[in-house]
Amino acid sequence: MTRLTRREFAAGIAAAGVGRAAPSPPPALTVGFIYNGPKNDLGYNQSHAEGRQALRVLPWVKAVEEASVPETVAAGESMRDMIFQDGASVVFATSFGHYDPFTIDMARENPGVQFFHCGGLYDERKHPKNIGIYFGFIDEVEYLSGMLAGLATRTNRLGFVAAKPIPQVLRNINSFTLGARSVNPHATTKVVFTGDWVLPVREAEASSSLADQGIDVLTGHTGSPRVIVQMAERRGLFGCGYQFNQSSMAPHGFLTGAEWAWGTVYLKIAEMIHQGKSVTNGTIPRRLAGTLKDEFCKLSPFGPSVTPASRARVAAAKASILNGSLEIYRGPLRDNEGKIAIPAGKVLKIEDTELDRMDWLVEGVDGRAKG
Amino acid sequence: MQSQPETLGLWGIAVALAGGAMRGSIPYMFVSLGECLTEKSGKINLGMEVILLMGAVTAFGVSDVTGSPWLGVLAAALVGMTLGALHAWLTQQPSVNDVAAGIAMIIFGSGLAFFFGKRFVAPMAPQLPLIDLGSWSSAGAIRSALRISPLFFIGIALAFALHWIFTRTSWGLKVRAAGDDPQAARALGINVNRVRFIAITIGGALAAIGGAHLTLYFPGIWSEGISGGQGLMAVALVIFAQWSPRRCLAAALLFGGAQALGPSLQSLGVNGYYHLFNASPYLLTLGVMIATCTPHRRLAGMPGALGRK
Known part of the structure; x- marks a missing residue:
């Protein structure tokens, strides 16, 4: 008999209808955030961390985050952990240097996951289709x-x-x-x-x-x-x-x-994904930019x-x-x-x-x- | 918000450099004095960078929780002592290299400092009271340059005290003996390991007080980038100062002033070459290193057994 982990065992019980029904449905969407610096810098990183907090009003979203992610291969590792350990299907990379090549490589490796990067320079010819760019004009x-x-x-x-x-x-x-x-x-x-x-x-x-x-x-x-x-x-x-x-x-x-008011952007993207849209097939705009008027x-x-x-x-x-x-x-x-x-x-x-x-x-x- | 402040024109550079020297020198001063004591005993502590960082985070946290900045300084010194003791214990194990242990301490300590630093949501902690020596002047720049942290005077006093200890006390002689020729010191019945342990521990405490200055006066916030290599620069500064506490003091003042050069030139309208001016403390280090080091002779004042068991 193969060894079962506790998690697989629990899943099996649940599938067989043996366990009690869960009191609330599990979050349907897991999103991950990576920031370049600490979340309490009273600056750029905290503005994104506060944007993530805005997602709390959506009960079907689980938002995981990691702060102080350097703009090195560590950024790729951090995204990979979010995808495979936390089950994230959407990743927000918030720092300019997280984009090339780390977000691009991860997007290529994980075509089923949608990546959104703040301010990256997207190139239609070279970069995978599951990357969206968002930014604001302040x-x-x-x-x-x-x-x-x-x-x-x-x-x-x-x-x-x-x-x-x-x-x-x-x-x-x-x-x-x-x-x-x-x-x-x-x-x-x-x-x-x-x-x-x-x-x-x-x-x-x-x-x-x-x-x-x-x-x-x-x-x-x-x-x-x-x-x-x-x-x-x-x-x-x-x-x-x-x-x-x-x-x-x-x-x-x-x-x-x-x-910055990144919460506006994160809520907008989460809602669109919830409606079944995706940046990969073009139903979410490749570039999402906003101004004071758009409350970015x-x-x-x-x-x-x-x-x-x-x-x-x-x-x-x-x-x-x-x-x-x-x-x-x-x-x-x-x-x-x-x-x-x-x-x-x-x-x-x-x-x-x-x-x-x-x-x-x-x-x-x-x-x-x-x- | 006050009346129209007077501007000083070109004198502004002199005031900015003097003010910068008195504000910016403090971390260099405390770390280099701590490292000077450590190296005089024959040991190297590269972990000073992280002791500075731990001192900064501890002082901020304790000052914030207790409301007393002086308790923050005391707590920073205690943490510095603990880290110094850890380094002393590590480097006295057989076949542990000082430099390698120092680098390990940097990695370990910065993780620890960031871990504790995450909890601080308060933007500012109660700051150290300043000594106001500039109230005679009507110029805002002079008044501000002469609002001096008490740690500045403590640092100066420490430099002279350390010089006196090295040259006039028997414990100072023991430290120098341990650093110059541990075999001979042992033959004289000096407990070299104990002398070194005490020197490294006190050195750690001093460096951490330098860190307290960063979070409790200038710039007065906690940020993960707050130490910015100043601890390592101060270690280099000890070589520059040829292991003399009084020269450490002078070198620290020079570095503090050099740090203010780039920003003050730009604010006066010298807009080009700011990268070069901003790099002046580092260029200064390189220049002095080149001037004082030759491959043919030992550095003047260098402890004979530096980095050896």
């Missing part, structure tokens, strides 16, 4: 956040601590500055690049030197700008967050911030120092963005070297792929896009 929220910074500043100098001069970061610096200058044409933004996504000591040092230069609103784009927001509070300045709600780091000086991202709750008048101006601008009357990349726009970046009469929609190749900083930014 420029408009940065614009609104920049408006509050422009209204709050007394010195007209804003500080931006950024990780690397890649298009996504430059877009945020530019849209933040455009927002600030829309309400305060004298406002300028000073950028300091740190060189990597998570460097808490250097981010603190950068925030501190910006404060020394008379900057009175600090924000940033790093894995988690909580250090930047905290340093603003410590120096008696204003702070705007990014990635996740960082108001807890600055009870007095927090203005607002641009944060949102503004953090306002801090205590935001005046009712400022709130009203931001609310009005938000309404204009939502009804389409306010386009933030509307020509003529000059870059900070005096060249025309977007000519007069041209409007770039937020989803326009031309923006994904952005390599310039807008007029009013003190900094250089090329290292």
Whole structure:
């Protein structure tokens, strides 16, 4: 007689109708999430972990997760464990470096499993069909956040601590500055690049030197700008967050911030899979992208120092963005070297792929896009 | 939110470097003093990186739970002592290599630190009180640079105390003897293993206090990337300082200041070459290593039996 494991034995009993009926049906769908960093970083990783939490409202979903998965073969192993041990039929890989080649290889190995990757560069000709890409455009929220910074500043100098001069970061610096200058044409933004996504000591040092230069609103784009927001509070300045709600780091000086709302995306994809759709056969779109309007991202709750008048101006601008009357990349726009970046009469929609190749900083930014 | 802060222009670089030296030097100072004591006894502890990390996570957790940052520092020191003792015990086993044991400690300890660190959901723990020496100035930059952590002064005092211990006390002589020539020390009736055990354990405690600075003042948060190689840099710094506690102090100040160079140049409008400026502490290490090391002679001040039983 072959040896039976306890699990096989239990399954056999259940199949034969010997055991008692289970009180509730088991979850029909198991999904797995992998994050690059810790779930409590108050930044990018936590925004995805919070998105996973949103799935709790669906009783038929079981969501497993693993944090601090490096962008190495470990990412592939982690996905494999989720598929074979937890029975995941859907995997969300949330970090850019999880995509190539780890998600691609896993998708090839497991054609029955659907993979969704945040922000990957999908290539129709080379990559398997069971991969979907999702991402968000947060420029408009940065614009609104920049408006509050422009209204709050007394010195007209804003500080931006950024990780690397890649298009996504430059877009945020530019849209933040455009927002600030829309309400305060004298406002300028000073950028300091740190060189990597998570460097808490250097981010603190950068925030501190910006404060020394008379900057009175600090924000940033790093894995988690909580250090930047905290340093603003410590120096008696204003702070705007990014990635996740960082108001807890600055009870007095927090203005607002641009944060992700991945729960919207995860609920949408889970519902579609529940209806029997799949990215493999094309019934789920290959690319799922959204903006402020689609609630892929949102503004953090306002801090205590935001005046009712400022709130009203931001609310009005938000309404204009939502009804389409306010386009933030509307020509003529000059870059900070005096060249025309977007000519007069041209409007770039937020989803326009031309923006994904952005390599310039807008007029009013003190900094250089090329290292 | 205050009145218009004064800006300092180019003086800003000097202020930023001085401020950076006083803030950023503290982890380097404590780890290098701890490693200096360890190596003077003839042992190498590469695990300092992870003792720094465990010190950081312990100080954060204890400060958060008890509300007392000083209890956090004390708890960090105790954890550092425990890890130091573990390393001391390991490396005194027959045929255990110091460097290999140190690397094993790094892997083990970072897993442990991340495991405990996962539980912290509080964004901040109560921070260490600062000593305000800049209230005379109206410039925000100077006031901020002169808000100094008490650990900075404790570190300076420790460097001089350690120098005094090495040169003026019999225990210091025993440590040096154990590090220079353990056979001769044994012949003199010194219990070399015990001396080394104590030196490594105290060294661990010092390094962990450096970690407490990271979570309780600058940058003042817990993050898995908080140590960022500073522990290993500090080990290199001991070679740079030629095993002298007072030179360790100077080297730590230099590194702390160099760390502030990249960000402060950029904030002043020097926008190019920031990768180069950001790398200045590492370039400094390399430069000094090249300048001080030759294959033909032993490094000045190096304990004779470093890394040997």
